[in-house]
Structure formats: structure tokens, C-alpha cells
Amino acid sequence: MTAHELQDAMHDEPWRDFVHTGPGTLAGRYLRMFWQPIGRSQDLAAGHPEPIHIMGDSFTLFRGESGTPYLVDFRCAHRGTQLSVGWVEGESIRCRYHGWRYDGSGQCVEQPGEDPAFASKICIRSYPCEEYLGLVFAYLGEGSPPPMRRFVDFENGFLLDATTPQIWRCNYFNRVENDPSHVPFTHRESARRRGNTAQRMVRRVQSEETEFGVHSAVEIEDGPPQYIDFHMPNINQVKAPERRNVDGNPNDDGFRKDGRSLSVNSLFWRVPIDDESCISFAVELIPVTGEAAEAYRRQQQKVQSDPLDEGANWSWSDGIINGTRGSLEDVDVELSAAKLFWMEDYVTQVGQGAIPDRSQEHLVHVADESVILKRQIWQRELRALSQGRPLKQWAEAATARA
Numbered sequence: 597m598t599a600h601e602l603q604d605a606m607h608d609e610p611w612r613d614f615v616h617t618g619p620g621t622l623a624g625r626y627l628r629m630f631w632q633p634i635g636r637s638q639d640l641a642a643g644h645p646e647p648i649h650i651m652g653d654s655f656t657l658f659r660g661e662s663g664t665p666y667l668v669d670f671r672c673a674h675r676g677t678q679l680s681v682g683w684v685e686g687e688s689i690r691c692r693y694h695g696w697r698y699d700g701s702g703q704c705v706e707q708p709g710e711d712p713a714f715a716s717k718i719c720i721r722s723y724p725c726e727e728y729l730g731l732v733f734a735y736l737g738e739g740s741p742p743p744m745r746r747f748v749d750f751e752n753g754f755l756l757d758a759t760t761p762q763i764w765r766c767n768y769f770n771r772v773e774n775d776p777s778h779v780p781f782t783h784r785e786s787a788r789r790r791g792n793t794a795q796r797m798v799r800r801v802q803s804e805e806t807e808f809g810v811h812s813a814v815e816i817e818d819g820p821p822q823y824i825d826f827h828m829p830n831i832n833q834v835k836a837p838e839r840r841n842v843d844g845n846p847n848d849d850g851f852r853k854d855g856r857s858l859s860v861n862s863l864f865w866r867v868p869i870d871d872e873s874c875i876s877f878a879v880e881l882i883p884v885t886g887e888a889a890e891a892y893r894r895q896q897q898k899v900q901s902d903p904l905d906e907g908a909n910w911s912w913s914d915g916i917i918n919g920t921r922g923s924l925e926d927v928d929v930e931l932s933a934a935k936l937f938w939m940e941d942y943v944t945q946v947g948q949g950a951i952p953d954r955s956q957e958h959l960v961h962v963a964d965e966s967v968i969l970k971r972q973i974w975q976r977e978l979r980a981l982s983q984g985r986p987l988k989q990w991a992e993a994a995t996a997r998a
Contacts, residue, residue: 611978614971615767615951617868618652622978627651627829628737629987631744633865633877635732636758640665645689647680650736651868655723656680657732660687665727666700667734669720673704729863729879730758745827747993749835749861755882755889757896761875762938766946768830768874771866773970774945776801776814776824777963782944785924786937794818803966805973807991812966826970828977828990832864858883872950913942 610622617624634648635657645658647670654670656679664687672679672691682692688705690697696715697706702722704715724735726744735741750756764771777798784795800815810826825833836859861881868874884892915921924940959968980987 609979611975611982614974614978615769616871617768618871622982623974624651625737626978626981627868628735629742630737630829631726631733631735631741632830632867633731634667634734634867636761636877637727637730637732638758640732643684645680645682645684647678649869650734652870653736655721655734656689657725657734658684658689660684660700662687664700665725665732667723667725668698668700668702669722671720672696672698673718673720674707730756731865731877731879745992747863749993750863750879750881752881753885755884755892757880757882757893759878759880759896761877763869763873763875764942764946765873765950766948767871767951768866768868770945770948770952771864771874771876772826772830772832773967774832774941775963775967776812776822778944782940783937785927786933786940789929789936790933798962801962801965803969805969808993809990810966810969810973824966825993826966827993828973828988830866832866833862833993834864835859835861910939910942913939913946916943917947 613621614623617627628651632650634650634655635646640646640657640659642659642661642663645656648655648657648667656668656670657665658668658680659665661684666687666689668679668689670678670680672682672693674691674696675693677691677693679689679691679698683690685697688697688699690706695706695708696704696718698720699705700722702720704718704720707715707718724741726733728744729747729750733744780795780797796817796819798814799817801812802815803810803812806825808825809828809831812824812826814822814824816822822834822836827833860883863879865877866874867877882889882892912921912927916923924936924943927936927939977987
């Protein structure tokens, strides 16, 4: 099937299109039926509203003086001024242009100098918000929101770290279907710099649909099996042994070969900004407590002080993709191994293209079993949604196996 024929098929059979998620799209409707992260709790300071762009739509996020987060429309209903340039007052936000003030429900409660009765007739969009695992979530769908999905593995008292969000110039599904077979090749350089020169291949990937999404068992050459979970519709979970520094050394990024081997449990929400860019929110559970947890937190604050979606690191990555730089092997040897690891993912996933032409792919059995299954599930659910049939009710996350 040619790319043109594929586009025609998507028009006639919209359930085949899981990449376009703007308002009114089928995939966009489906994603909006789930709570989605829109920011980190630590980044949302009281009194400082933020503009938010998610799934081709724009909003205003602010934290009231009580600490409660609110999400309302992007613009004032009066003259369309961006509300995030205004002021937070108590549990409301005031427009900088003419002072119209809205409460957290979107209701206009004040219009200075105007008939007080008119304000009650004006209401902008608002959306439910909740905070969980260090992230701010919003429900952008229609009707009453479902209960917030819980991840019981992450509520056990160990160190919880919501890492710096990453903005990448590719479709969110590029990130959703990142497969487990890529590791020996994609991350060869960062592994070499950590002292791991053994290139252990993936022998087999067994994927099955579960009550929460897809569970994949990965058989590694000369190594223990690894388990990767995918929670519908857009959450990747990996629990695997990693070497991390928990001694608080500010010059160690936590990935060096002299770190302790810890079973790190990570969740990744891949959220569209628009069809050609996405943001990834990650939460890591590190099995340490007490002083070791505090030392690790201080060390990670230093590592993450340079956002991974900005600056020279991503300029390098874009240059490699565009052919204006050399390769990742040429990157400064002093660069954090953790950041090099993400750069390796960036050049492969963004290098697929903002929206890959999947009609040109040649999928294979071992590497792509989880990819094929995710696409089949997504298309099944979108088809049911388009036809008004019942959707699968995904269960809360089971305990990750590792």
C-alpha cells in the first residue's frame, strides 16, 4: 500500500489513524478519555500561571493560594488575551488586559466597571485536575472523569523522582512503540562509556495483551529476562536493574560503572503536544530510603538542572539527524552518560520522521511483536469508538514483573 493509499484508507477507516490527536480526531477523542499528565508538581508554583499546549489545544494552568491546581481555557472570553500573562488571585485568575477574573471552574466572577450581573453569564472551559506521583494530571474528555489510575508499585515509600519532562520533535507514537530489541545497537556508545562492552542480543520477545495493556517478556543473550509493560493508551513501564550512584557524588550522573546495581521502576507517559511533537513525563522509583534517598535526590537535581529538551545536547542530536554533525561517538566524553543515553533514543526515534510513513516499513517477528500488538489494540479500540460499541475497560496497573 502506498502512502497515498494509506491516507485514503485512514479517511475511509479512521480507526487506522492513531497519530493525529487534535480536537475532533478519533485518536484525540480516545486519548482524552484518560487522565493525562500536563506538568510536574514541583514546576507549578503558586501565583505563576503557565500556558499549556496538549493534543493540538491550548490551556492555562495555575495553582491557587490553597495549593489546588486548576486548568482553564487559554484565552479570556472578553478580547481573547492569553490568560497565563495575567495574575493569580486566591483561587482565581485575572486577565491582564481588562481585569476580568475567573474562578477555577471557569466562571467569570468579576468584570471591573461593568454591570455585575453580566459576569455570571460568562464561563470559559475548565477541566478537572489531580496531582499524583509528582505530576499534575488533567481530564480533557467529555462528561465525568473516570477514577485516577493508580500505580501501586510506586506507593511503597521508596524514593520517587519525577524527572525533567522532555519535548521531542516527533509524533507521540514514535515513543509509544519504542521496542525492547533496540537496546544493543541504539545504546551501544553509552554502554561502552559505562564500561559495558558486551553486546548482548535480544533472542526473543513474547508479548501478550493483558488487563491493562501489553506485557512483553524479553529474553536476553547470556542474561536474565527483562519485562516491559505498556499501559493503554500511552504509558510505557520498564523495571530493570541499573547502576545508579546513591552516594551523593555531585560529579556522578548515577549511571557510571561504579554505581550500585538497583532495580529501577520507571513510568513514561508519551503525550502529544501536536501531531509533530510530544512531551514525555517520567517517574522513577529508586529502591532507597533515608539518607541515601536524600543524597540521590541532591545529586539528581544537579544532573537534571540542564533540561534535556533544550541546549547543546539536543543541538548535537538534531545536527546528527540533519547531517551537519558527526556522530554520537564524537560527543564530549565528559557528557553525562544519562544524557547520552537519551540522545541515542532521540536520534533514532526523531530520526524516523515527525510522522513516519508506516506503509514503507518491513516488520519482523522478533523485534516487532510488541509493536504489532500495540497497533492492533489501538485500531481495535478506535474502531469500536467510531462505531459506538463498548470499549475495553482497562484495569489499574498490575505489579510489574522483573
